[in-house]
Amino acid sequence: MNEVNITILGGGREVGRAAILVSNSEKKILLDYGVIFEEDKPLFPLHVRPKELSAVFLSHAHLDHSGAVPLLYINAKIPLFTTELTAELSELLIRDFLKISGYYVPFEHNELSQMLSNLNCIRYGEDLQLDDDYVVSVRDAGHIPGSSYFIIDVNGLRILYTGDINPSDTVLLKGADLGKIGDIDVLISESTYISYEHPEREYCEKTLIEILEEVLEKGGKVLIPAFSVGRSQEILLVLEKYDIEYPIFIDGMARGVIEILVRHPECLRDYRLLERALEKTLIVKDWSDRKKALDMPSIIIAPAGMLKGGPSLYYAKKIAKDPKSAIIMVSFQAPYTPGRHLLETGLLPEISGKVKARIEWLDFSSHAGRRQLLETIRKISPRKSCIFVHGDYRAVKEALPELEQEYDFEILVPRNGETISVKP
Numbered sequence: 424m425n426e427v428n429i430t431i432l433g434g435g436r437e438v439g440r441a442a443i444l445v446s447n448s449e450k451k452i453l454l455d456y457g458v459i460f461e462e463d464k465p466l467f468p469l470h471v472r473p474k475e476l477s478a479v480f481l482s483h484a485h486l487d488h489s490g491a492v493p494l495l496y497i498n499a500k501i502p503l504f505t506t507e508l509t510a511e512l513s514e515l516l517i518r519d520f521l522k523i524s525g526y527y528v529p530f531e532h533n534e535l536s537q538m539l540s541n542l543n544c545i546r547y548g549e550d551l552q553l554d555d556d557y558v559v560s561v562r563d564a565g566h567i568p569g570s571s572y573f574i575i576d577v578n579g580l581r582i583l584y585t586g587d588i589n590p591s592d593t594v595l596l597k598g599a600d601l602g603k604i605g606d607i608d609v610l611i612s613e614s615t616y617i618s619y620e621h622p623e624r625e626y627c628e629k630t631l632i633e634i635l636e637e638v639l640e641k642g643g644k645v646l647i648p649a650f651s652v653g654r655s656q657e658i659l660l661v662l663e664k665y666d667i668e669y670p671i672f673i674d675g676m677a678r679g680v681i682e683i684l685v686r687h688p689e690c691l692r693d694y695r696l697l698e699r700a701l702e703k704t705l706i707v708k709d710w711s712d713r714k715k716a717l718d719m720p721s722i723i724i725a726p727a728g729m730l731k732g733g734p735s736l737y738y739a740k741k742i743a744k745d746p747k748s749a750i751i752m753v754s755f756q757a758p759y760t761p762g763r764h765l766l767e768t769g770l771l772p773e774i775s776g777k778v779k780a781r782i783e784w785l786d787f788s789s790h791a792g793r794r795q796l797l798e799t800i801r802k803i804s805p806r807k808s809c810i811f812v813h814g815d816y817r818a819v820k821e822a823l824p825e826l827e828q829e830y831d832f833e834i835l836v837p838r839n840g841e842t843i844s845v846k847p
């Protein structure tokens with residue numbers, strides 16, 4: 424049988440713009456087509472001819488996986504396979520992306536509509552037969568609501584693409600479904616935290632609760648800037664799990680995400696916890712609600728998670744000079760974002776002098792940390808090779824000597840544009 428080519432169109436030695444082309448002599452399928460932000464400007468993956476694609480598989484809604492997919496629909500009609508929840512969340516995020524970065528984006532709402540009109544919804548556990556060539560199995564990746572990883576059977580080879588993966592349970596989601604994977608020849612793995620160990624989740628939850636209680640008892644307000652998809656809801660559920668009785672406000676796009684999640688209760692680990700949390704949560708509707716949130720000791724969950732705008736930046740500026748209040752970051756803070764700047768310097772844009780509110784950072788990551796990633800790779804143990812993508816090259820290089828000593832299979836860290844040929 425003929426060889427299979429795996430071409431890295433994006434996400435090679437970088438965290439972002441995931442895009443992987445899998446092709447045999449007959450057909451090409453694309454796994455993800457995302458963007459990466461350099462400062463505020465989105466960068467796109469390498470070009471692929473949309474008309475040559477037989478299918479696009481989207482692992483999850485984050486823009487670094489979904490943000491460039493509409494580009495493929497300018498003149499082509501390619502079947503798009505993803506979960507219904509990922510499709511709905513992607514629509515929300517891509518619309519927002521067009522609103523904020525539209526000037527730099529080479530497609531418009533029309534292409535997003537075209538993308539959605541070519542949607543084929545897939546479910547966890549499903550094995551999809553694409554003509555005679557490919558069978559693609561869909562599994563829960565445990566990363567954000569609706570996220571999947573894929574196993575591709577082609578030309579007698581089995582290729583597993585993790586997308587972004589989290590094998591551990593969180594309050595919001597069950598960890599990735601890693602049962603009964605069978606033999607894998609090639610593993611294409613994310614490597615975001617391959618050299619970084621997350622603290623225990625329970626430690627983060629308890630620390631968050633301790634800080635909240637200290638601040639709120641003194642009459643302060645707590646702002647939790649959080650990503651709209653996943654992290655905002657995770658924090659909301661942590662507050663419910665620990666039975667926090669102070670008023671909780673949720674603002675920005677996180678509200679729209681909740682509306683979507685309520686329609687997909689089966690995707691959450693414990694939907695009743697969300698129901699109970701929502702009974703107590705005040706969903707911010709207008710400016711008078713925002714004023715109310717700032718008028719009392721309260722917990723405010725709001726995107727953007729890195730304070731790059733949105734309601735979180737508004738609230739941050741309002742409480743910046745209040746030493747009784749706190750801003751607790753719960754997401755990775757990318758370089759050049761106001762959130763990172765605040766953590767490193769204690770300064771916020773448009774606010775003169777140091778921020779007086781208490782500043783904290785807690786690691787509520789939705790990616791596998793080093794140990795979990797290595798355990799996952801060990802469990803899969805590909806027969807031929809492991810291809811690392813979606814990782815900073817320095818971090819992957821740091822982990823390589825240990826990995827090469829431990830594993831028999833070949834380890835590859837390709838650049839964008841590289842093709843790896845695999846023989847059956």
Ligand SMILES: [Zn+2]
Nearest residue numbers: 483485566587
């Ligand atoms: Zn992601």
Ligand SMILES: [Zn+2]
Nearest residue numbers: 485487488587
């Ligand atoms: Zn990602």
